[in-house]
Amino acid sequence: MLAFLNHVINGISLGSVYAIIALGYTMVYGIAKMLNFAHGDVIMVGAYICFFAVASYGLHPILGVLLAMLVCTILGMVIERLAYKPLRQAPSLAVLITAIGMSYFLQNSAQLMWGTNQKMFPAIFGKTPFSFGGITISVTTVVTIIACVVIMLALTWFTGNTKMGKAMRACSEDKAAAQLMGINVNTTISITFAIGSALAAVAGVLLCSAYPNLVPTTGSMPGIKAFTAAVFGGIGSIPGALLGGVLLGVIEIMAKAYISTQLSDAIVFAVLIIVLLVKPTGLLGKKIREKV
Amino acid sequence: MSKVNQNYPKPKLVPVPSTNIIPDRDIGQRPILECRHLGIDFGGLSAVADFNMAIGRTEIAGLIGPNGAGKTTVFNLLTKVYQPTRGTILLDGHDTHDMDTAHVNRAGIARTFQNIRLFEKMSVLDNVLVGLHNEMNNGMFSSVLRLPRHWIQEKRARQKALELLSIFDMQDMADHQAGSLPYGAQRRLEIVRALATNPKLLLLDEPAAGMNPSETAELMENIRKIRDTFQIAIMLIEHDMNLVMGVCEGICVLNFGKIIAKGTPEDIQGNPAVIEAYLGKKKED
Amino acid sequence: MKKLRMSKATGINFLTYALVIIAFVVLQVMGNQGMLSSTLKGQLVPICAYVVMALSLNLTVGILGELSLGHAGFMSVGAFAGAVANVALSVSVPDTGLRLALSMIIAAIFAAIAGVLIGIPVLRLNGDYLAIVTLAFGEIIKSIINNTYIGMDVDGLHASFVQNTLKLEAGGRMILNGPMGIPGIQKTSTFVAGFVLVMVALVIIFNLVGSRSGRAIMALRDNRIAAESVGINVTKYKMMAFVTSAALAGAAGALFAQGQNTIVASKFDFNTSILILVFVVLGGLGRMWGSIIAAAALTVLPEMLREFADYRMLVYAIVLILVMLITNNPAIKNFFESTMGRIKSGKKAKGGAEA
Numbered sequence: 029m030l031a032f033l034n035h036v037i038n039g040i041s042l043g044s045v046y047a048i049i050a051l052g053y054t055m056v057y058g059i060a061k062m063l064n065f066a067h068g069d070v071i072m073v074g075a076y077i078c079f080f081a082v083a084s085y086g087l088h089p090i091l092g093v094l095l096a097m098l099v100c101t102i103l104g105m106v107i108e109r110l111a112y113k114p115l116r117q118a119p120s121l122a123v124l125i126t127a128i129g130m131s132y133f134l135q136n137s138a139q140l141m142w143g144t145n146q147k148m149f150p151a152i153f154g155k156t157p158f159s160f161g162g163i164t165i166s167v168t169t170v171v172t173i174i175a176c177v178v179i180m181l182a183l184t185w186f187t188g189n190t191k192m193g194k195a196m197r198a199c200s201e202d203k204a205a206a207q208l209m210g211i212n213v214n215t216t217i218s219i220t221f222a223i224g225s226a227l228a229a230v231a232g233v234l235l236c237s238a239y240p241n242l243v244p245t246t247g248s249m250p251g252i253k254a255f256t257a258a259v260f261g262g263i264g265s266i267p268g269a270l271l272g273g274v275l276l277g278v279i280e281i282m283a284k285a286y287i288s289t290q291l292s293d294a295i296v297f298a299v300l301i302i303v304l305l306v307k308p309t310g311l312l313g314k315k316i317r318e319k320v
Numbered sequence: 321m322s323k324v325n326q327n328y329p330k331p332k333l334v335p336v337p338s339t340n341i342i343p344d345r346d347i348g349q350r351p352i353l354e355c356r357h358l359g360i361d362f363g364g365l366s367a368v369a370d371f372n373m374a375i376g377r378t379e380i381a382g383l384i385g386p387n388g389a390g391k392t393t394v395f396n397l398l399t400k401v402y403q404p405t406r407g408t409i410l411l412d413g414h415d416t417h418d419m420d421t422a423h424v425n426r427a428g429i430a431r432t433f434q435n436i437r438l439f440e441k442m443s444v445l446d447n448v449l450v451g452l453h454n455e456m457n458n459g460m461f462s463s464v465l466r467l468p469r470h471w472i473q474e475k476r477a478r479q480k481a482l483e484l485l486s487i488f489d490m491q492d493m494a495d496h497q498a499g500s501l502p503y504g505a506q507r508r509l510e511i512v513r514a515l516a517t518n519p520k521l522l523l524l525d526e527p528a529a530g531m532n533p534s535e536t537a538e539l540m541e542n543i544r545k546i547r548d549t550f551q552i553a554i555m556l557i558e559h560d561m562n563l564v565m566g567v568c569e570g571i572c573v574l575n576f577g578k579i580i581a582k583g584t585p586e587d588i589q590g591n592p593a594v595i596e597a598y599l600g601k602k603k604e605d
Numbered sequence: 606m607k608k609l610r611m612s613k614a615t616g617i618n619f620l621t622y623a624l625v626i627i628a629f630v631v632l633q634v635m636g637n638q639g640m641l642s643s644t645l646k647g648q649l650v651p652i653c654a655y656v657v658m659a660l661s662l663n664l665t666v667g668i669l670g671e672l673s674l675g676h677a678g679f680m681s682v683g684a685f686a687g688a689v690a691n692v693a694l695s696v697s698v699p700d701t702g703l704r705l706a707l708s709m710i711i712a713a714i715f716a717a718i719a720g721v722l723i724g725i726p727v728l729r730l731n732g733d734y735l736a737i738v739t740l741a742f743g744e745i746i747k748s749i750i751n752n753t754y755i756g757m758d759v760d761g762l763h764a765s766f767v768q769n770t771l772k773l774e775a776g777g778r779m780i781l782n783g784p785m786g787i788p789g790i791q792k793t794s795t796f797v798a799g800f801v802l803v804m805v806a807l808v809i810i811f812n813l814v815g816s817r818s819g820r821a822i823m824a825l826r827d828n829r830i831a832a833e834s835v836g837i838n839v840t841k842y843k844m845m846a847f848v849t850s851a852a853l854a855g856a857a858g859a860l861f862a863q864g865q866n867t868i869v870a871s872k873f874d875f876n877t878s879i880l881i882l883v884f885v886v887l888g889g890l891g892r893m894w895g896s897i898i899a900a901a902a903l904t905v906l907p908e909m910l911r912e913f914a915d916y917r918m919l920v921y922a923i924v925l926i927l928v929m930l931i932t933n934n935p936a937i938k939n940f941f942e943s944t945m946g947r948i949k950s951g952k953k954a955k956g957g958a959e960a
Contacts, residue, residue, distance in 0.1 A: 063733060111926055118933035121672065125886045128879050129925035136919040252740070252875065259737045288767055290784075294748035297741035304738055305726050320392070320401050320433065320830055399834060425836035433834075439827035441891075442820070449817075450824040454836045456817050460845055463816030464809050470816060477817075495612070517835050 030162045035285045036278060041169040041238065043277020044176035048231040049254030050261070050269035051183060052224030058200040058264035059220045062120065065127040066107060067228060068251015069134035074100045074229030075149065075236040075246060076142055082150050089152035096229040104225025105218055113214065131248075138244035146243050149236035168237040175230060180270050183223075187266065196220055200264065253280075256300050262313025271311055276300075343569045346376025350413050352428075352521050352553045353398070358407035359577075360397055367393050368577045371407070375521065375570075380547055381555040382568035384588075386597060390577040391557045392434055395523050399431050400424050412520060426454055430519035432510040434526050434557075440499030444490065444509055447498050448481040451516025455480070484512050487549075488542065503530050508542075515546065522546070524556040528563050536560055540567045565589065573597070618811045621894040625807065628901075629800045636796070644908055650864035652904045653799025654680075654857045657806045659884035659900035660893055661853035664810055666882070667891030668819070669846040670826030671728070672736040675743025676881050679854035680861065681873035682719045683712035685750055687859025688787045688868060692780045693757055701793040708793075709802065709859040716855020719746070720848040728843040743878050750870035755781040786869030787862070794864035802860055803897070806853050810893060813849065822846045887928060 049071060056064045074096040081092035111130050115123045153167040187193035195216045198206040207213050235250055236242050253276060261272025276296060283295040303311065342351060351374040358371040368390045375381050383391050396402045398409060400421045409416045411427050419427060430451075439447050456477055462469040485491045488508040493501065498509060507527060514522055527543070528536045540563055547554055558564050564571065565585040573581040573588060575597040581588055588594055632649065635641050662676045690708035698704040723742045727735055754769040755762060758777025765771050769783065781787050813819045821842045824832040833839060862868045884903055888895030906924075910917035931937060 057733075063736075111930070114930055115933055117935065118929075121666075121886050121890070122929050122933045124672075125883055126926055126929040128883065129922050129929065132918060132922035133926065136922055140915060140919065252744075256737065256741065259734065263733070288752075290752050291748055291767065294745045297745050300741050301726060301738055304730060304734055308730055308734060320396050401830060401834075421830070421833035422836045422838055425834055431834055433831065437828045437831035437834075439824045439831065441827050442823055446820055446823075450820050450832070450837070451835045453817060453821055458817055460813060460816070460818045460849075463818055464812045466812055473817070513835060 031285075033163055035281050037163070037165055037169060039278030039281035040274055041172045041277070042281060043257075043274035044172045045231050045235045045238070045273075046250065046254045046257045046277050047176050047270045047273025048179055048227050048234070049250060050258040050273045051179065051266065052227045052231075053255050054258040054261075054263055054266065054269040055183075055196070055220050056224050057258065059196055060112065060217055062112065062123045063127065063255070064112075064224075065124070065251070066130035066134055067224065068247035068249075068254070069131050069138075070100050070104060070107075070225050070228040070247070071232040071235065071251060072138060072242075072244060072247035073103060073134060074232030075242055076138060076147075077229070078152075078233045079147055079149055079236070079242055082152055083147075092152065093230065093233050096233060097226045100225040100229035100232075101222045104221040104228070108218055108221040113217075135244050135248075142244065144244065146241050149240035149242050151237065151240070152233070153237055166238075168234070172234045172238065175234060176270070176273075179227065179230070180266070183266055192216070192219060253296065256297065259310055260300050260303055262307075262310030265310070265312045265314075268310055268312035342374060342376035343379050346379055349377050351375055352377045352379075352412055353555075354408075354410040355398075356408040356410070358394075358397060358404055358409060360393065360402055360405045366577055368397065368574075371397075371574075371577075371579060373572055373579070373582070375553050375555060377520075377553055378547060378551055379553050379570060380543065380568050381553070382564045382571040383555060383557045383574060384559075384561075384564055384571060385574035385580075389574040391574055392525055393577075394574070395431060395525055395557065398424075398523065399429055425517055425519070428520035429523060430514035430517045430521075431523035432507070432514055432525055432527065434529070436503075436506050436510060438498040438506055438509060438513070440497070442498055443494065444485070444496050444498050444501065445478070445481055445494040447509055447513050448484055448516050449477055451484075451513040452477045452480060453517075455516070455518060481516065484516055487515070487546070488512060504535050507531070511542075511546075515550065519552060521553045521555065524554065524558075526557055526559065528558055528560045536563055539563070543567050614815060617894070618807075618815075621807060621811075621897070622804070624894055625800070625803055625897065629796075633796070645905070648905060648908060649796040650794045650799050651861060652901050653796065653803055654861035654864070655881065655884065655904050656803050656897050656900045657857035657860070658854055658881045659888065659896035660803070660806045660810060661850045661857065662881050663885045663888070663891065663893060663896045664813075664846055664850040664853070666885050667889075668810075668814060668826065669822050669843060669850075671843070671847075672732070672882075673739040673850075674736050674875070674878050674882065675723075675739035675741070675746070676850075676854055677873040677875070677877035678723075678739075678743035678746035679716045679719060679851040680858035680877070681746055681750060681870060683709075683716045683855025683858025684862035684868055684873065685753075685781060685787065685858075685870070686715035686855065687712035688790050688862040689755055689762070689780050690859075691791060691793060691863055692778075692787075693762060695791065701791075702795075702798070705793040705795075705798055705859075705863060708863065709856045712859030713852040713856040716858065717848050717852040719855075720851025721844070723851075724844050724847040728840065728847060740875060740878070743873075743875060747870050747874055750781075751784045753781055754779070754783050784869065784871070786867055786872075788867045790863060790866060790868065792864055792866070794860050799860055802856060806856075807893065809849065809853065813846075818842065818845060883925065887925075 049067065052067050053064065056062065056067070077096040077099045078092040081087040081095050082089055087095070107130055111126050112123060115126060153171050157164045157166045158170065187197055195206065195211045198209065198211055199213055199216045203213050232247065236246070254273065257272035257276040258269050260276060261268030261270070279299055280292050280296050283292040287295060353375040355371050355373045359369045360367050371394060383394060385391055393402065397404050400416065400419060411424070411429060414427065416424055416427065439450060456473045458469050458473045482491050482494065485494060490505065490508060490512065493505065498506070501509060511524065511527065528539055531539060543554060544567060568585060571583065571585055571588045572579055573594050580597055581591045581594045632641070636646060658676065658680055662673065665671055665673045687708040690711045691704060694704050694707060698707060727738050727742065730738055752767045753764065754771055755764045756771045756773045756777055756779045758774040760774060763771050763773065821832070821837045822845065824837055825839060825842055829839065884900040885896055887903070888899035907917055907921060910920055913920055
């Protein structure tokens with residue numbers, strides 16, 4: 029029973045990281061209608077920045093995280109401006125390929141700059157775990173879950189109550205109409221990328237605190253899984269990203285613990301497929317009736 | 321993909337409330353289409369309710385009404401793009417409740433769309449050949465191996481397609497890409513494609529939209545010509561009253577999803593309810 | 606007069622066949638004259654395999670119009686089925702050419718079965734959802750093969766899953782060893798076999814596209830609702846394109862595997878699927894000759910970039926982004942279209958004058 033509880037908590041923690049990454053995917057998808065495959069690699073960049081700030085320059089971890097967020101925010105906006113903005117009218121496949129190119133670019137740049145050797149991410153949240161009644165929870169786990177909840181609440185408030193948040197929702201519904209209402213669509217998309225990338229940096233730091241092996245391809249698989257989580261929950265929906273991320277994390281840890289480590293990924297993807305077959309637009313996705 | 325609606329009621333044979341608009345020559349024969357208490361709700365809102373109508377085998381019928389009255393929804397119900405919430409559709413006496421869109425077409429209803437839906441990247445000829453799909457029966461195997469069966473059927477279909485295109489004098493455009501045609505030609509091609517499926521009932525959704533008066537006049541001629549040549553029923557949605565009054569034998573007026581009047585063009589023109597809902601507005605300008 | 610004239614599509618098809626045949630003859634002659642470097646010679650079979658992969662994916666993406674991100678999964682099924690068949694048949698079919706052909710057919714059948722199993726759920730979805738599910742299936746196939754153990758002894762083939770529980774008779778051997786893959790494959794694939802497979806794939810795709818079935822598939826791509834309204838069975842034709850595409854990918858996988866010493870399941874991952882998608886998009890959707898050139902060029906390109914050593918993948922990424930930005934730049938696009946239009950109308954004017 030205790031082991032089970034431990035697995036649940038670990039699952040929620042991993043799921044929280046997926047959820048934070050998935051939020052970035054879902055926001056960008058909702059507004060730009062594109063699968064930003066480079067998102068996973070922004071995570072990796074964020075983790076490297078924090079790593080160097082803390083391990084090489086001895087900065088305080090909080091400063092390291094803030095620096096990583098700043099760099100990733102700028103990186104995300106630059107990527108959007110240079111690679112995606114010129115393709116706003118292009119077919120979605122062209123944008124997809126560009127995003128893939130960008131993903132390769134980031135991975136290979138990281139490889140050239142920082143080498144392929146594995147870096148051991150420092151334990152920035154301390155090493156002494158909490159323990160009560162036989163359950164031990166690492167500080168990272170607690171921080172991750174809290175961060176995820178805070179980010180969720182902040183984003184929900186932001187999209188619901190601020191002018192920019194409302195602009196984002198308007199753009200994701202109908203860009204042309206939003207523009208006619210005086211919303212600057214380009215700025216809105218740019219801000220969306222900025223927020224998504226800042227979240228990616230946070231996710232990178234949290235991911236590497238839990239799984240400290242940092243390599244240039246660190247972001248790929250979590251990126252794909254988080255994307256799966258976003259689809260799972262209903263892409264474009266913020267609560268959906270949270271739900272999808274957490275469920276995915278729990279399923280993955282449970283599959284590892286009780287079924288088979290090697291097959292855990294297959295199980296995660298199989299669950300996704302089943303969910304999509306039952307609810308073709310994800311758990312919380314909206315059903316759209318095609319106008320004939 | 322259209323799935324059979326589980327809540328769909330068992331077809332009940334109730335007399336059609338009014339079949340009075342069938343032309344005399346079709347009386348005594350089974351109507352090509354009967355709708356009985358047809359209705360659909362969108363999220364609690366009733367878009368079409370208690371729609372009762374019969375169309376004679378060679379009738380040209382009109383479905384008119386103000387914008388948003390539910391006319392296209394009726395077409396979508398008839399072709400099973402939407403699943404009816406209530407009611408029965410009898411196509412040539414057969415209940416269509418377990419058919420999907422493709423099945424309905426094979427059973428005899430072909431249609432055009434308000435917002436043109438051509439196979440834009442394919443040639444004009446190929447568009448018509450897709451319409452002839454169920455007139456052919458060679459499978460993938462004979463095509464990939466280019467067996468004689470493939471060539472015989474292709475040749476026959478091509479001839480048929482060119483003949484159909486010649487109804488609208490479009491045989492010279494056969495090689496053009498469908499998406500690159502002028503608007504009027506695209507509308508005509510849609511009609512040809514629908515005709516290629518060998519329907520018993522042709523549904524035209526605003527066939528004259530975007531056409532100038534001379535094109536519209538030509539279209540009227542062609543609608544009659546199609547009916548005479550193929551001996552089929554035609555139902556059309558149209559806002560151009562000259563066309564509707566000129567070509568339709570029976571007219572059904574829809575407002576807020578309900579039929580407010582049925583009858584011959586003369587009946588409709590003099591009907592106060594229609595004038596209030598629809599033509600009244602027209603007279604003001 | 607009109608009936609004798611070749612349609613535009615037929616003309617392009619013949620030029621594509623000619624392109625492949627000429628490329629084959631030239632490379633064959635160069636190879637015999639010793640004019641090809643050994644690396645390029647070693648690349649010939651993989652190039653053919655990737656060309657067929659690109660052609661088959663183009664059938665799904667360009668002709669059917671559905672985005673698949675798991676095409677490497679079918680290649681993987683074919684590669685492993687083909688390699689296992691190769692080993693299993695090594696005694697009963699000693700002729701390597703015949704054995705290769707048989708193994709490719711077996712591979713195509715297995716991949717087609719995978720295509721049916723995956724197609725049933727996948728093809729009910731639309732757009733990006735379909736894409737993500739194909740991605741998921743690609744990963745699932747990889748996981749499954751990574752956990753499959755196949756051995757052979759006098760009693761025939763034995764298989765186990767997740768754990769290697771095989772107890773083979775004396776003289777038996779392991780063929781597929783889970784994550785270790787299949788080592789020591791006898792190389793039976795040749796450039797000639799690759800050429801034949803490319804030609805077969807082209808014949809199947811062109812003949813399918815130019816037929817009743819192909820038109821139904823393209824009609825679904827252009828407008829699903831309109832296609833349904835003219836009586837096209839959506840599931841049947843989506844399935845036809847998807848399964849044909851899977852079968853061809855399976856045959857390509859068998860060709861590829863039997864040109865390698867060792868194959869492992871992780872070779873056929875998401876990145877491979879993406880690589881093939883890049884060939885298709887760069888070559889042009891629905892444009893088969895484009896897929897051939899893109900697949901061949903981009904398989905050779907990283908080899909050519911060897912002198913850039915560490916930078917080659919970076920250069921590849923930059924080339925990819927730039928090509929997308931340039932080909933989709935409205936100004937450049939308009940320029941090309943107007944130039945092409947002028948050339949075409951010039952031709953027409955000439956033709957008119959002659960007539």
